[in-house]
Amino acid sequence: MKWIICSLALVGATTIQAQTVSVSPYSSIGIGEQLFNNSAEQGAMGGISTVPTNPYGQNANFSNPAANQSIRMTNFNASVRAQNSSFKTGEDKQEAGSFKLSNVSLSFPVSKKSSLGVGFQPFTGLGYNINNSTENGDLKQFSTMTGSGGINSLHAFYNHNISNGLSVGLRANYLFGELLTNEKVTLEGASLLTDYDTKANYRGLQLTLGTMYQKRIGKTNNLYVGAYYTLGTNLNTDLRELVSTYTYMGSTQASKDTISLKRNSSLDTKLPHTFAIGTSYTKDNAWSIAVEGKFNTWSDFSKPTLSAPSTVASNTEYKNNVHVAVGGYWIPDFNSYKSYFNRVIYRAGAYYESAPYSIYGHDIDKYGVTLGAGLPIGKTNDGSMVNISLEYGKRGTANHGLIQDDYFGMRLGFDLNDIWFRKRVID
Numbered sequence: 001m002k003w004i005i006c007s008l009a010l011v012g013a014t015t016i017q018a019q020t021v022s023v024s025p026y027s028s029i030g031i032g033e034q035l036f037n038n039s040a041e042q043g044a045m046g047g048i049s050t051v052p053t054n055p056y057g058q059n060a061n062f063s064n065p066a067a068n069q070s071i072r073m074t075n076f077n078a079s080v081r082a083q084n085s086s087f088k089t090g091e092d093k094q095e096a097g098s099f100k101l102s103n104v105s106l107s108f109p110v111s112k113k114s115s116l117g118v119g120f121q122p123f124t125g126l127g128y129n130i131n132n133s134t135e136n137g138d139l140k141q142f143s144t145m146t147g148s149g150g151i152n153s154l155h156a157f158y159n160h161n162i163s164n165g166l167s168v169g170l171r172a173n174y175l176f177g178e179l180l181t182n183e184k185v186t187l188e189g190a191s192l193l194t195d196y197d198t199k200a201n202y203r204g205l206q207l208t209l210g211t212m213y214q215k216r217i218g219k220t221n222n223l224y225v226g227a228y229y230t231l232g233t234n235l236n237t238d239l240r241e242l243v244s245t246y247t248y249m250g251s252t253q254a255s256k257d258t259i260s261l262k263r264n265s266s267l268d269t270k271l272p273h274t275f276a277i278g279t280s281y282t283k284d285n286a287w288s289i290a291v292e293g294k295f296n297t298w299s300d301f302s303k304p305t306l307s308a309p310s311t312v313a314s315n316t317e318y319k320n321n322v323h324v325a326v327g328g329y330w331i332p333d334f335n336s337y338k339s340y341f342n343r344v345i346y347r348a349g350a351y352y353e354s355a356p357y358s359i360y361g362h363d364i365d366k367y368g369v370t371l372g373a374g375l376p377i378g379k380t381n382d383g384s385m386v387n388i389s390l391e392y393g394k395r396g397t398a399n400h401g402l403i404q405d406d407y408f409g410m411r412l413g414f415d416l417n418d419i420w421f422r423k424r425v426i427d
Contacts, residue, residue, distance in 0.1 A: 024085060024127070024128065024395075024405055025087065025128045025130055025403050025405075026364065026395065026396065026403070026405065027124075027125060027126050027127055027128055027147065028126070028128050028130070028145070028147050028181070028312070029312075029316060029357055029359075030124075030301060030303065030318070030357070031124050031126075031151060031179065031202070031269060031303060032124035032125050032126040032147075032149075032150055032151065032179060033124060033125050033126075033127075034123075034124055035102070035121070035122040035123060035124055035125050035150070036121065036122070036123045036124075036153055036173075038063065039053075039059065039061075039062075039077065039079060039103065039387070039411075039413055040079055040372065040387035040388060040389045040411040040412060040413030041053050041054060041059060041345075041347065041372065041374060041385075041387045041389070041413065042061075042063070043370060043372065043389040043391060043411050044327075044347035044348070044349065044370050044371060044372020044373070044387070044388070044389030044390075044411075045290065045325075045327025045328060045329065045347050045348070045349040045370065045372075046292075046325035046326055046327035046348075046349020046350050046351045046369075046370050047292075047323070047325045047327075047349070047351050047370075048278060048280070048290045048291075048292050048325055048326075048327045048349065049061065049063030049064060049067075049276070049278075049292070050063070050064045050067065050210075050212075050226035050227060050228060050276050050277060050278030050292050051064070051067055051212065051224040051225070051226040051278050051279065051280040051290055051292075052067055052069075052070070052224060052280070053288075053290070053327075053329065053347075054345075054374070054383070055282070055284070055285050055286075055288070055329070055331065055334070055345065056070075056285075056383035057069065057070025057071065057072075057383075058070070058071065058072070058073055058075055058382070058383035058384075058415070058417045059075060059077070059383075059385075059387075059415050060075050060077065060105055060107035060117045060119075060157075062105065062117065062119055062155060062157060062171065063228065063276075064169065064210040064212065064226050064227070064228040064276070065117075065157035065158065065159055065169025065170055065171040065208060065209075065210045065228070066159055066167045066168050066169035066210035066211045066212040066226065066228070067159075067167075067169070067210065067212045067226050068107065068115050068117070068157065068159040068167075068169065069159065069161055069165075069167045069212065069214065071107060071108070071109050071115040071159075072109055073108070073109075073382060073383070073417040073418060073419055074106070074107070074108040074109075074417065074418055074419065075105075075106070075107045075108070075117075075415060075416070075417050076105070076106050076414075076415070076416045076417075077103060077104070077105045077106075077119075077413060077414065077415050077416075078101070078103070078104055078413070078414050079101070079102045079103040079104075079411060079412065079413035079414070080099065080100065080101050080102060080411070080412050080413075081099075081100055081102040081409060081410070081411045081412075082097070082098070082099045082100075082409065082410050083097060083098050083099075083407055083408070083409040083410075084096075084097040084407065084408050084409075085097070085405050085406065085407040085408075086405075086406045086407070087403050087404070087405055088398045088403070088404045088406070089398050089401065089402065089403045089404070090398065090401070098127070100122070102121055102122065102411070103119060103120075103121040103413070104119060104120050104121070105117060105118065105119030105120070105121075106118055106119070107157075113160060113161040114158065114159060114160045114161065115158075115159045116156070116157070116158055116159075117156065117157045118155070118156045119153075119154075119155050119156070120152070120153070120154050120155070121152070121153055121155075122150050122151075122152055122153070123150070123151045123152055123153040123173070123175055123177070124150055124151045124177075125149075125150040126147040126148055126149050126150055126179050126180070126181070127147065127148060128145070128146065128147045129144070129145070129146050130144070130145045130146075131143070131144050131145075132144075132145070139187060139188070140187065140188040141185060141186070141187055141188075142185070142186055142187075142188065143183055143184065143185045143186075144183070144184045145181070145182070145183045146181070146182050146183075147179070147180065147181045147182075148179075148180050149177065149178045149179040149180045150177050150178075150179070151175055151176065151177035151179070151202050151235075152175070152176055152177045153173045153174070153175055153206075154173070154174045154176075155171060155172060155173040155174070156171070156172055157169055157170065157171040157172075158170050158171075165213055165214040165215060165216070166211075166212075166213050166214075167211065167212050167213075168209075168210065168211050169209075169210040169211070169212075169228075170207070170208070170209060170210070171207070171208040171210070172205060172206070172207055172208075173205070173206040173207075173208070174203075174204075174205055175202060175203065175204050175205070175206055175235060176202065176203040177201075177202055178199065178200065178201050178202070179198075179199075179200045179202070180198070180199050181197075181198045182195070182196065182197050182198070183195075183196040183310070184196075191247045192245055192246075192247055193245065193246060193247070194243065194244075194245050194259075195242075195243070195244045195245065195246065196241070196242075196243055197241070197242040197243075197244070198239070198240070198241050198242075199239075199240045200237055200238065200239045200240075201237070201238040202235045202236070202237055202238075202269060203235065203236050204233055204234060204235035204236055205233065206230065206231070206233045206271065207230070207231050207233075208228055208229065208230040208231070209228065209229050209231075210226070210227065210228035210229075211226070211227055211228075212224065212225065212226035212227075213225045213226075220283050220284045220286075221281065221282065221283050221284070222281070222282045222283075222284070223279070223280075223281055224279060224280045224281075224282070224290075225277075225278075225279045226277070226278055226279070227275070227276060227277040227278070228274075228275075228276050229273070229274070229275050229276075230273065230274040230275075231273060232270065232271055232272050232273040232297065232300060233270075233271050234268040234269065234270055234271070235268065235269040235270075235271065236266075236267075236268065237267040237268060237269045237303070237304055238263075238264075238265040238267070239263065239264055239265075239267055239304055239305075239306055240261075240262070240263040241260070241261075241262045241263075241305075241306045241307055242258065242260070242261050242262075243258075243259040243260040243261075243307075244256055244257060244258050244259055245257050245259060260307075262306040262307065263306075264304070264306060267304040268304070269302070269303040269304065270300060270301060270302045270303075271301065272296050272297040272298045272299075272300050272301050273296070273297045273300065274294065274295070274296050274297075275294070275295045276292065276293065276294040276295070277292070277293060278290060278291060278292030278293070279291060279292075285331060285334040285335075286330070286331055286334070287328065287329065287330045287331070288328050288329050289326075289327075289328040290326070290327055290328060291324075291325070291326050292324070292325045292326075293322060293323070293324050293325075294322065294323040294324075294325075295320070295321075295322050296320065296321050296322075296323070296356060297320050298318045298319055298320055298321055298356040298357065299318055299319050299320045301318045312359065315359060315360045315361075316357055316358070316359050317357060317358045317361075318356065318357045319355065319356065319357060319358065321353065321354045321355060321356040322353070322354050323351065323352070323353040323354075324351065324352050324353075325349060325350070325351040325352075326349060326350055326351075327347065327348065327349025327350070327370070328347070328348065328349070329345050329346060329347045329348075329374075330345075330346050330347075331343065331344070331345050331346070332344075340376075343376050344373050344374065344375055344376070345373060345374030345385075346372075346373055347370075347371070347372040347373065347374070347389070348369075348370065348371050348372070349369070349370045350367075350368070350369045350370065351367065351368055351370075351393075352365075352366075352367040353365065353366040353367065359402060360400060360401070360402075362397065362399075362400050362402060364395060364396045364397075364402075365395070365396075366393060366394070366395040366396075367393060367394060368391055368392055368393025368394065368407075369391070369392055369393070370389055370390065370391045370392075371389070371390045372387065372388055372389030372390060372411075373387070373388050374386075374387045374388075375387070375388070378416070378417075382417040382418065383415075383417050384415060384416050384417045385415045386412070386413070386414055386415075387411075387412070387413040387414075387415060388410070388411070388412055388413075389410070389411045390408075390409070390410055391407075391408070391409040391410070391411075392407070392408050392409075393406075393407055393409075394406050394407075395407070
């Protein structure tokens with residue numbers, strides 16, 4: 001069974017690299033849509049990630065590496081995410097969907113006071129296809145913009161319990177991947193097209209420091225306070241920009257001429273710092289309520305270009321933003337033998353994210369609500385679960401020539417727990 005799980009992990013990692021992970025036109029901003037997000041159980045609680053969201057403490061937390069105080073078994077997680085978006089601008093509407101393997105990870109205790117985890121998942125994704133037309137006097141210009149690819153994260157965390165209730169942790173992400181963008185421009189009635197093609201390769205290391213404190217209150221209640229800080233980093237960027245022109249003879253491309261070819265492999269893309277802090281109040285195996293705030297220095301973000309930026313890019317301003325969330329879970333009776341549904345973990349939450357950027361002076365905010373459930377599987381004492389979360393949210397606006405994204409998403413996560421790497425002793 002263990003070898004089957006490891007094989008699935010390797011296949012999953014390969015699948016993550018090959019898939020299209022975003023369909024949002026807003027993924028064209030920056031280095032793509034941010035995808036290093038939450039597990040299914042965290043997502044069901046509005047994205048709470050600084051404190052534990054599992055009452056049994058057996059699911060790895062890769063957001064806050066210190067929030068893994070109670071891992072006592074080996075945990076394997078494989079998660080998928082499906083999302084359907086309805087895009088609206090003015091009177092135009094369009095729908096698009098995506099389905100992706102979003103996480104493969106393995107975590108386990110290495111001593112009585114420490115644990116370790118490794119994982120692989122998308123970090124950002126690029127996926128858009130935008131058609132646009134503009135008029136200048138008698139001239140009408142058509143353009144088609146597409147983007148694909150993504151940046152992946154290979155990461156590991158280490159957690160150490162310093163004392164009863166206090167822990168610290170470190171997470172390291174190795175980021176790597178390729179983003180491809182293309183824009184084709186032509187004039188009405190003309191057979192000549194201008195093609196702007198860009199390929200960017202990224203690689204670099206990102207570090208996150210975390211801490212968490214647990215205070216026992218009475219016989220059954222606990223107060224958790226957790227925080228983490230992700231250091232801003234520079235990703236080495238290998239950038240190539242190609243400008244060419246060509247005509248079509250029917251559906252066949254012909255008479256292609258290279259106008260410009262530029263390349264620089266010694267550039268840097270600057271990622272922002274992130275600071276998050278959260279707290280939760282829980283009753284053992286019964287309920288929890290949590291709140292969290294996250295601050296990102298997106299005003300520090302910058303990425304290189306070898307030529308003049310596009311019209312949208314030159315009118316995009318990056319700005320510091322905050323993400324706030326509230327969420328909780330409830331278990332009717334975790335020890336029930338009469339009703340399976342009394343042992344299910346029911347989760348709910350909501351979140352709001354202020355604009356990390358503005359386009360033509362208009363902020364692109366985001367907010368949503370979440371629901372979910374943790375369905376126990378396997379042995380009653382190992383905490384193995386199938387976690388499901390549903391999310392409905394909105395981003396952007398349909399006014400001012402911008403795009404409103406109304407999205408509905410579902411996460412499905414399989415958490416399998418077992419005792420690995422422990423030598424058995426027979427008396």
